Amino acid sequence: MSGIEKGSGSDVLDVHERARFEQLVLPHLDAAFNLARWLLRSREDSEDVAQEAMLRAYRFFRGFHGGDARAWLLQIVRNTCYTWLEKNRPVELMTEFDEELHPQPSVSPETLAIAGDNRERLGRALETLPPRFREVLVLRELEGCSYKEIAAITAIPIGTVMSALARARQRLQRALTQPPVQEASREL
Amino acid sequence: MSCDFTRTALHGYLDGELDASRSAEFERHLEDCRDCAKALEVEESLRSALQRSSLCERAPASLRKKVRADLDAATAAPVAHRIPAWRWVAVAASILLVASISWYAWPRSGSGTANGVAPPPFTAAELIDAHIRSLQPGHLTDVASTDQHTVKPWFNGKLDFAPPVKDYADDGFSLIGGRLDVLGGRNVAVLVYARRKHFINVFVLPTKEPDTPIHPPGLRQGYQWLHWRHQGMEYCAVSDVSVADLHELAQLIYQ
Numbered sequence: 001m002s003g004i005e006k007g008s009g010s011d012v013l014d015v016h017e018r019a020r021f022e023q024l025v026l027p028h029l030d031a032a033f034n035l036a037r038w039l040l041r042s043r044e045d046s047e048d049v050a051q052e053a054m055l056r057a058y059r060f061f062r063g064f065h066g067g068d069a070r071a072w073l074l075q076i077v078r079n080t081c082y083t084w085l086e087k088n089r090p091v092e093l094m095t096e097f098d099e100e101l102h103p104q105p106s107v108s109p110e111t112l113a114i115a116g117d118n119r120e121r122l123g124r125a126l127e128t129l130p131p132r133f134r135e136v137l138v139l140r141e142l143e144g145c146s147y148k149e150i151a152a153i154t155a156i157p158i159g160t161v162m163s164a165l166a167r168a169r170q171r172l173q174r175a176l177t178q179p180p181v182q183e184a185s186r187e188l
Numbered sequence: 189m190s191c192d193f194t195r196t197a198l199h200g201y202l203d204g205e206l207d208a209s210r211s212a213e214f215e216r217h218l219e220d221c222r223d224c225a226k227a228l229e230v231e232e233s234l235r236s237a238l239q240r241s242s243l244c245e246r247a248p249a250s251l252r253k254k255v256r257a258d259l260d261a262a263t264a265a266p267v268a269h270r271i272p273a274w275r276w277v278a279v280a281a282s283i284l285l286v287a288s289i290s291w292y293a294w295p296r297s298g299s300g301t302a303n304g305v306a307p308p309p310f311t312a313a314e315l316i317d318a319h320i321r322s323l324q325p326g327h328l329t330d331v332a333s334t335d336q337h338t339v340k341p342w343f344n345g346k347l348d349f350a351p352p353v354k355d356y357a358d359d360g361f362s363l364i365g366g367r368l369d370v371l372g373g374r375n376v377a378v379l380v381y382a383r384r385k386h387f388i389n390v391f392v393l394p395t396k397e398p399d400t401p402i403h404p405p406g407l408r409q410g411y412q413w414l415h416w417r418h419q420g421m422e423y424c425a426v427s428d429v430s431v432a433d434l435h436e437l438a439q440l441i442y443q
Contacts, residue, residue, distance in 0.1 A: 018263045024410050027428075029255065033247035047251045054255045058262055069410055070428075108230075119241045126243065140203065141238040144384040146430040147205045166199045169231060176234075 013061060021061050024069040029054065031070055031143055032077045038138045039081040041127050045088075046081075053080040071149040078135065078153055085131065092131060111177060125175035133168035140165055191221055198224060202231050204360070204436055244385060306397050308415055308422060310372030316408050318369050319389050319426040322378070328387065329365030329380050339366045343377055351377035351392040352421065354441070361388070361437045381437060388427040388437060395422040402438045405431045414438045 013021070032053060036046035057076045064072055085093055126134060135154060139145040151158035200206040201214045218224055322328050331342040340353040346368055355363035361381045369378045369391065376393040395417055402416040413426040414434055418441075425438050 012262055012264045014264050018259060021259070026255075027410065029247045029252060030244075033251060034245050037245050038243075043245070043248075047248060047254075050247065051251060051254050051258065055258045055262065058259055068430075119243065122237060122241050123243055137238070141235060142244045142384075144386065144429065144433065146432045147200075147203065148432075149430060162196050162200045162203075162205065165203070166196060169199070169234060173230065173234060 013058065017061060021058055024064075025054075025057055025061070025073050028070045028073050032073055034142060035074055035077050035135070035138060036081050038126065038134055038142075039078070039131055040084065045084070049080055049084050050077065053077040056080060068149060068152070071145070071152045074139070074143075074145075074149075074153045075155075082131075121176070125172055128175045129168065129171050133164070133171050136161070136164045137168045137172060191223060198228055198231065202228065202235065204432070239384060305400055308372075308424065309374070309393075309395075312406055312408050312413070314371055315391070315413060315424060315426060316411055318371055318378075318391070319411055320409075322367070322369070322380075322389055323387065328367070330367035332365040334363055334365075336363060339363060339379070342366060343368075347375055347377055349377075349394040349421075351379065352441075353379060356381070356437065356440045359436070359440055361440065383427070383429050383433055383437070386427055386429045388425055388429060388434065390437070390441065391424040391426070393422050394420055396420070397422070402435065402442060405434065416442065418442055 029050075033046060033050045036050040036053065037043055040046045040049060053073075053076050057073050060076065082093070126137065129137070132154075136150055139150045139153060145153065147158055147161040150156075150161050156164060197206065197210065197214050197217075201211060206214060218228065331339055333339050333342075334355060334357070336353045336355045340350070343351055343353075343366065351366075353363070353366065357363070361383055363379065364382045364387075365380050367378050367380065369376050371391055371393070374393065376391050379390040379392065381388040381390065397417055399419065400417045402414050405412045405414055411426055411428055412431055412434055413424055414431075415422075415424045416438065417423070423438070423441060425434055425441075427434055
């Protein structure tokens with residue numbers, strides 16, 4: 001959490017700081033909500049967590065010394081989400097991130113295009129991914145973040161963003177083109 | 189069945205994050221490697237599915253309201269008469285600092301900069317104001333079309349110059365329209381591109397100054413801009429996308 005510093009003095013900011021916050025940070029509320037929504041997979045919980053994250057961002061705002069305000073805010077949102085998950089759904093965080101990369105499944109672009117055209121199905125497939133895969137995809141594909149921004153937000157080294165995305169995309173393809181895990185195990 | 193490239197470089201290439209030499213290297217590889225060509229096609233199809241899917245969710249109005257209430261509670265009421273004198277000194281110092289930074293970031297005087305490049309005929313403040321104004325409902329485009337052959341002729345007769353208009357949808361920057369704007373007291377053409385959820389305004393006006401490379405980015409109020417001159421036109425691209433994205437579009441236009 002190197003990018004976040006403790007606000008000095010009291011939690012109460014003055015009107016000038018408020019105006020600066022509204023100008024720099026508040027425009028990214030949609031991005032904050034969207035990241036929370038995909039990390040927590042629930043609109044209701046993410047509304048609460050995004051609210052908490054915005055207030056935390058406001059209190060930390062004196063520690064923001066310019067730069068990429070969106071990445072700064074999303075870093076706080078992500079941390080708030082993980083704290084919430086640890087407390088409320090610890091099992092979800094137990095997936096290993098560094099799993100072996102399996103050989104590419106033979107998927108045709110056409111199959112994928114058909115599967116991907118169904119918004120529900122695409123959303124569900126994304127939700128089946130472990131949070132650490134899900135977040136890099138959401139940041140890259142839905143928020144259009146650069147590798148540098150993704151590295152700053154998720155605290156993974158910039159050199160590994162590319163391979164994290166490679167793994168995440170592979171997982172999503174598998175989720176989209178294969179039947180859900182429960183059904184598959186029932187067949188055995 | 190997958191070569192080493194599929195695992196990493198392919199994704200950097202897809203995301204436009206490889207430097208020029210690695211990108212060229214991958215393109216050469218792509219000509220010989222069927223697996224990679226196919227994998228790239230699959231990845232592109234997945235990406236466009238994700239981007240078309242409207243999976244992005246906007247903050248509900250209720251959240252916006254709650255956040256504002258939180259901010260109100262955590263903001264001190266202004267008490268002007270109690271501000272000690274030293275704070276005014278601090279305020280004056282920061283104004284001076286900001287003024288001097290803006291001066292360096294955007295020189296405006298007739299003498300030009302140290303390297304002899306004439307400054308643009310408008311200020312950073314005018315530019316960002318125009319950008320923000322365009323984002324207000326109904327202000328973005330006068331002619332809304334993704335077809336460059338519709339947007340280009342639309343400018344005919346409205347300006348005393350013909351701005352170059354090109355769609356870069358294949359590179360992830362779709363042309364969504366054009367409009368007229370006023371910048372530094374003169375009429376300019378604006379081309380509007382969409383990059384995912386974000387808009388990029390490219391202001392175009394004629395100039396007699398010589399070509400310049402794409403200047404280092406400027407930043408103001410959370411928006412970034414890139415400025416350059418090419419073949420008698422002055423360009424300024426403004427957006428809240430990442431500098432890398434903005435630079436990619438600038439390079440496409442520059443070519």
